[in-house]
Amino acid sequence: MTVGQDPTAAVLIIGNEILSGRTQDVNLNAIARGLGAVGIPVREARVVPDTRSAIVEALNILRAQHTYVFTTGGIGPTHDDITVDAVAAAFGVPAIENPAARAVLVDHYGADRLTPARLRMARTPQGAELVANPVSAAPGIKIGNVFILAGVPDVMRAMLDGIIPTLRPGPAIYSKTVSAYIAESVIAEGLGAIAARFAQLDIGSYPWVRDGRFGTALVARGTDEQAVAKAAEEIMELVLAMGAEITSSAA
Amino acid sequence: MTVGQDPTAAVLIIGNEILSGRTQDVNLNAIARGLGAVGIPVREARVVPDTRSAIVEALNILRAQHTYVFTTGGIGPTHDDITVDAVAAAFGVPAIENPAARAVLVDHYGADRLTPARLRMARTPQGAELVANPVSAAPGIKIGNVFILAGVPDVMRAMLDGIIPTLRPGPAIYSKTVSAYIAESVIAEGLGAIAARFAQLDIGSYPWVRDGRFGTALVARGTDEQAVAKAAEEIMELVLAMGAEITSSAA
Incomplete structure (x- = not known):
């Protein structure tokens, strides 16, 4: 290397x-x-x-x-x-x-x-x-x-x-996760728009099932701490705007 | 293929x-x-x-x-x-x-x-x-x-x-596992001899720790059912001959 x-x-x-x-x-x-x-x-x-x-x-x-x-x-x-x-x-x-x-x-x-x-x-x-x-x-x-x-x-x-x-460390990786009772397919369009605006980040969407209810963990991850925080904020606003219940929001 | x-x-x-x-x-x-x-x-x-x-x-x-x-x-x-x-x-x-x-x-x-x-x-x-x-x-x-x-x-x-x-099935794979409170290093020589005699099998040795005690899972695996049974028998005899306690023996 x-x-x-x-x-x-x-x-x-x-x-x-x-x-x-x-x-x-x-x-x-x-x-x-x-x-x-x-x-x-x-x-x-x-x-x-x-x-x-x-x-x-x-x-x-x-x-x-x-x-x-x-x-x-x-x-x-x-x-x-x-x-x-x-x-x-x-x-x-x-x-x-x-x-x-x-x-x-x-x-x-x-x-x-x-x-x-x-x-x-x-x-x-x-x-x-x-x-x-x-x-x-x-x-x-x-x-x-x-x-x-x-x-x-x-x-x-x-x-x-x-x-x-x-080891030789790399630039710190920041990550924020917003989990909500929302289907991936409902949030996909808005999330895609956020991902396009934060091209320097890895914006991930991971569906889960809990007691028979479907939800999604939405993750912003990258080395730009401010961008991670801003993207997570926008994801939360998006989820709330769609009327979904947020189950957790964490680093 | x-x-x-x-x-x-x-x-x-x-x-x-x-x-x-x-x-x-x-x-x-x-x-x-x-x-x-x-x-x-x-x-x-x-x-x-x-x-x-x-x-x-x-x-x-x-x-x-x-x-x-x-x-x-x-x-x-x-x-x-x-x-x-x-x-x-x-x-x-x-x-x-x-x-x-x-x-x-x-x-x-x-x-x-x-x-x-x-x-x-x-x-x-x-x-x-x-x-x-x-x-x-x-x-x-x-x-x-x-x-x-x-x-x-x-x-x-x-x-x-x-x-x-x-799918197109392959030849059935048989497996037998003998688990015992015995260190890998204690059984290694005898197990190697068994592995050499059963070259058609995959003889594996997997250490584990349970409540602070060390043990090993000894596995005979392959498509030759009789050889798997015979190898597992020899592994059990080996473990017993070393005075170790067998915790389980299963297919």
């Missing part, structure tokens, strides 16, 4: 269990919120199976297009944890036993309980740095602009919390 | 609200489970913003590589609903007002209440068929091997339920 451009991010979710429906992913949402809070928008996410070629191909595309890439999953001690090898292959470097990672594991398990399976978690692509894991010791990994994080949500979030202060 | 090969699917989730973290996607999981039940594995998923070029590019890759592609989101009446136009662009056809879709909307809203915003939901790529929406009328769309579904989960699932019986 060209330095000086606003930073962007992509997320690569690795795991058969997500694609089979066995596991509901919640990591994309946590990463999107965490990065959004420091002005780094997630622009794309992909979910791929535990297959080396799929990981390599997706990662090489995403890391070329974004300032940061976050992978989740596949860094445990079992045979199906192949993320480290795949990322190493993507970078064209060998996967090695990382002395710093080994030291972390020795410290956690004790040298006498460092089984071959646990030692698998000391492997990193050559040239990588470690990402602290305050929950369960086995570290995450940083190589180039790629952060390799755990798949277990508690562990992933703890790693992410440590990483975020080290 | 070559006819005769086992079918595969991809999911394209369209929506700024998923990438901003405003909305937690649950549609991938529902599609993965629904298709898995008829032997159609989801092999890849992508999340892209409400941007025409991003949708076109991702869709053209996915529809060339998979038997079926399911998109979710962006088919409502508002200015940010651009999926129909983007899919039409991907197929190189115009987006038109579809007479059959218009008829559905007339039937639902009444001809006199068919506002321009509501009529937007009658637009489809030229040559497309409709997908029934038993929840809120505005239809989904099928064009080629691509199904264009709603983003609202209740509506998406109702559309999917109607589509699944029309």
Whole structure:
């Protein structure tokens, strides 16, 4: 990425269990919120199976297009944890036993309980740095602009919390949401006119159902704080002018 | 896709609200489970913003590589609903007002209440068929091997339920899960040996935390029912041999 451009991010979710429906992913949402809070928008996410070629191909595309890439999953001690090898292959470097990672594991398990399976978690692509894991010791990994994080949500979030202060922040992203018992189709025309007037913002319309009643969340989002506030005001006026009940209005 | 090969699917989730973290996607999981039940594995998923070029590019890759592609989101009446136009662009056809879709909307809203915003939901790529929406009328769309579904989960699932019986099923996928209070690193070696013996299966290991105690879900999955049963048996024997408590064992 060209330095000086606003930073962007992509997320690569690795795991058969997500694609089979066995596991509901919640990591994309946590990463999107965490990065959004420091002005780094997630622009794309992909979910791929535990297959080396799929990981390599997706990662090489995403890391070329974004300032940061976050992978989740596949860094445990079992045979199906192949993320480290795949990322190493993507970078064209060998996967090695990382002395710093080994030291972390020795410290956690004790040298006498460092089984071959646990030692698998000391492997990193050559040239990588470690990402602290305050929950369960086995570290995450940083190589180039790629952060390799755990798949277990508690562990992933703890790693992410440590990483975020080290990232280059982007311009703050502001957001205001007006929720109302109003059908999208009723407000569409007026909302479209507001969106056209605030072309620098992302004006979104998200229908919901609550106890059988239909409503819509109307969101103004962007880096221009004043414009976000003004657009939200106009959205509220529009909703009220249509005689609809506002259920919430929040940042 | 070559006819005769086992079918595969991809999911394209369209929506700024998923990438901003405003909305937690649950549609991938529902599609993965629904298709898995008829032997159609989801092999890849992508999340892209409400941007025409991003949708076109991702869709053209996915529809060339998979038997079926399911998109979710962006088919409502508002200015940010651009999926129909983007899919039409991907197929190189115009987006038109579809007479059959218009008829559905007339039937639902009444001809006199068919506002321009509501009529937007009658637009489809030229040559497309409709997908029934038993929840809120505005239809989904099928064009080629691509199904264009709603983003609202209740509506998406109702559309999917109607589509699944029309798909070419794949070989049944069997799955057995053994959950136990055992650390992944403890069982990794034995599990790897089982995975090597059952190379035709997908043997997965998924750590979890419950009330502060660590456990692992061990999953055998594949189209060979007998092998799945045998592998699950060996996994149970392995867990018991390590003295761990099994918390559940289920299909």
